[in-house]
Amino acid sequence: MTAPFVPVAPSPRPGLLDIAPYVPGKEHAPGVAKVFKLSSNETPLGASPAALEAVRDVAGALERYPDGQALALRQAIAEVHGLNRDHILCGNGSDELLGLIAHAYLGPGDEAIVTEHGFLVYPIQIRAAGATPVTVRERDLTVDVDAILAAVSERTRVVFLANPGNPTGTYVPMEDVRRLHAALPKSVLLVLDAAYAEYVRRNDYAAGIELVSGAENVVMTRTFSKIHGLAALRVGWMYGPKAVIDVLNRVRGPFNLNALAIAAGAAAMRDRAFAEAAADFNMLWLGRLSAALTALGLKVTPSVTNFLLIHFPDVDGKRAPDADAFLTARGLILRGVAGYGLPNALRLTIGTEEANLAVIEALTAFMEG
Numbered sequence: 610m611t612a613p614f615v616p617v618a619p620s621p622r623p624g625l626l627d628i629a630p631y632v633p634g635k636e637h638a639p640g641v642a643k644v645f646k647l648s649s650n651e652t653p654l655g656a657s658p659a660a661l662e663a664v665r666d667v668a669g670a671l672e673r674y675p676d677g678q679a680l681a682l683r684q685a686i687a688e689v690h691g692l693n694r695d696h697i698l699c700g701n702g703s704d705e706l707l708g709l710i711a712h713a714y715l716g717p718g719d720e721a722i723v724t725e726h727g728f729l730v731y732p733i734q735i736r737a738a739g740a741t742p743v744t745v746r747e748r749d750l751t752v753d754v755d756a757i758l759a760a761v762s763e764r765t766r767v768v769f770l771a772n773p774g775n776p777t778g779t780y781v782p783m784e785d786v787r788r789l790h791a792a793l794p795k796s797v798l799l800v801l802d803a804a805y806a807e808y809v810r811r812n813d814y815a816a817g818i819e820l821v822s823g824a825e826n827v828v829m830t831r832t833f834s835k836i837h838g839l840a841a842l843r844v845g846w847m848y849g850p851k852a853v854i855d856v857l858n859r860v861r862g863p864f865n866l867n868a869l870a871i872a873a874g875a876a877a878m879r880d881r882a883f884a885e886a887a888a889d890f891n892m893l894w895l896g897r898l899s900a901a902l903t904a905l906g907l908k909v910t911p912s913v914t915n916f917l918l919i920h921f922p923d924v925d926g927k928r929a930p931d932a933d934a935f936l937t938a939r940g941l942i943l944r945g946v947a948g949y950g951l952p953n954a955l956r957l958t959i960g961t962e963e964a965n966l967a968v969i970e971a972l973t974a975f976m977e978g
């Protein structure tokens with residue numbers, strides 16, 4: 610009689626060990642007194658004072674479970690954006706919503722399309738669901754709608770599109786997003802990740818609200834982590850068809866947003882003047898930094914977001930890793946983007962005036978050195 614097979618340790622589902630864990634932006638510059646973290650696209654302006662006050666109010670009642678429907682937050686989003694709150698789902702960051710979508714709509718044997726320099730959270734969630742990410746090339750660091758359509762197969766279930774893109778900072782005009790949607794099979798869910806929508810000032814850009822409203826297979830995800838300055842609290846939201854919201858409501862945790870997140874998010878959403886001023890500040894420095902870095906001979910990808918993708922010369926001592934070390938030694942922490950297929954570039958988040966001027970000064974010294 611042969612002995613039964615006895616595993617020596619618990620083993621995860623097939624494929625999970627193929628996932629490369631997400632690596633967040635660096636935070637530390639060892640030995641440097643003053644550090645500017647410009648590696649995670651956080652706002653330099655903090656959160657709305659109204660959001661901070663809301664947090665203080667809720668902090669007096671931490672023994673209470675949050676509202677599992679996040680009604681106050683959904684109501685604030687619905688009012689400000691003119692949407693039906695029944696079509697809004699909130700998440701513990703939009704990362705949670707992306708994960709819920711993958712787990713609800715993907716499984717083994719399914720494919721989901723992502724783009725060459727797309728957000729690395731997508732392939733992680735696709736693999737975690739047991740499905741296969743299919744990566745399509747971009748053109749000039751911009752998503753190519755035709756390349757996505759050419760990659761659609763009978764197994765395609767979801768398309769993840771960051772618009773604007775991270776780390777590129779480029780965008781796909783709404784006309785092209787519409788064309789993409791029109792040509793996709795009705796069974797394919799199009800996910801428009803509009804994490805940076807609030808920063809975009811282009812007439813031919815739209816985050817996707819109208820497209821969602823008129824279709825059964827499009828969702829738009831948004832975040833409070835960027836312009837609203839609430840990254841620490843983890844607040845995201847999604848606008849989608851009732852059927853999709855209903856599915857995700859079945860699989861999410863019952864209290865997926867904490868009470869501080871709900872209250873602060875609602876207050877931040879209603880403080881439109883704060884967000885508008887943040888967008889103005891960003892526009893000003895996006896222009897100034899782009900011009901200053903270009904004048905140094907660096908190539909900067911035109912950005913509509915709160916960050917810039919800087920390309921370094923392919924010359925000994927002047928490549929991206931050299932610049933990264935040079936800047937880090939001066940307390941300026943940018944984001945290496947080799948993991949996004951861009952080994953000779955760094956991503957710079959627009960910071961405070963002081964941080965931005967320090968970046969210009971340091972890169973001037975780097976290029977002259």
Ligand SMILES: *Cc1c(COP(=O)(O)O)cnc(C)c1O
Binds near residue numbers: 701702831833834844
């Ligand atoms: C920052 C970012 C998000 C936001 O994630 P949260 O989980 O809401 O903090 C989503 N998508 C992209 C492309 C981002 O860069």
